[in-house]
Amino acid sequence: MKRSFLLAILMSAACIWAGEPDSNQRxxxxxxxxxxxxxxxxGYPESGGKTPESDWLVGSPVGFQGPWGTTYPTNLRxxxxxQTEAEFLAKAHTAMRPPMPWISLANMTDSDLKAVYHYIKSLGPKGPDAPAYKAPGENVETPYFEFVPKNLPPSDDQTGGQQ
Ligand code: HEC
Structure with a gap:
């Protein structure tokens, strides 16, 4: 009991001393x-979150198509x-296209954004970049999800007038 307590103290001291691993964990x-x-x-949601960490955040060749055009989740690695840390922070404070939840990112504290940046950086670059953004009406050859509300009651316009 006493020994494991001592071990716990030593381990947290080691984390504080090392600094970065702790921030990477965050x-x-x-x-x-x-x-x-x-x-x-x-494949992450389909696997119930079991995709090996070595394959995380490599971006997706399957686009999201809506009134904004077709976007692809970026290969963040x-x-x-x-990107420098400052460039990542600047990007994180800029509006992005749907369905990127950029408002969540823009509301993170700088210290959280820095932790996210350093964690992704620690994974190292991997794989090809995601396909480039296509404007509305441009020819799309990749697979994509269609983000269009269906089955709306006739009087409801929930598309924000974008259709
Ligand atoms: C619902 C899908 C979705 C989720 C969830 C999502 N993203 Fe994205 N993300 C995207 C798409 C799509 C783009 C490309 C947007 C564009 O082309 O404007 C993107 C772009 C980005 C970019 C811009 C990269 C660059 O340098 O151009 C960053 C950074 C990013 N996402 C980080 C995150 C982080 C961190 C999270 C979790 C908090 C997250 N994303 C969650 C879909 C998503």
């Missing part, structure tokens, strides 16, 4: 609870490889 935690893998990691 970044990983934010990625998991933020649902980032649901879009940025192919490649994008952070080319």
């Amino acid at each position: 970044g990983r935690y934010l990625i998991v609870i933020g649902g980032c893998n649901d879009c940025h990691t192919p 490649n994008s952070v490889a080319h």
Whole structure:
């Protein structure tokens, strides 16, 4: 009992001393609870979250199509490889296209955003970049999800007038 208590103290001291692993754990935690893998990691929701961590956040070749055009969840491991921490923070405070929940990102504290950045960076670049954004009406050759409300009552216009 006493020995495990001592061990726990030593381990947390080691984490504080090492600094970065602790922040990476926070970044990983934010990625998991933020649902980032649901879009940025192919097959993650289908696997019930069992995709190996080595395959996380590599982006998706399956687009989301709606009135905004067709967007693809970015390969975050490649994008952070080319971004400084300051550039990542600036991007995180910029509006992005749907269905990226950019408002959640923009409302994270700088220290959380830095933890997210360093965690993704620690995974290293992997795989090809996601396909580039296509404007509405542009020819799309990849698979994509269609984000269109169906079965609306005739009097309701919940499309925000975008159709
Ligand atoms: C519902 C799907 C979805 C979820 C969930 C999601 N994203 Fe995204 N994300 C996208 C899409 C799509 C884009 C591309 C948006 C565009 O083209 O404007 C994107 C773009 C980004 C970018 C911009 C990358 C760059 O450098 O251009 C960052 C950073 C990002 N996401 C981080 C996150 C983080 C962190 C989370 C979790 C908190 C998250 N995303 C959750 C779909 C999603």
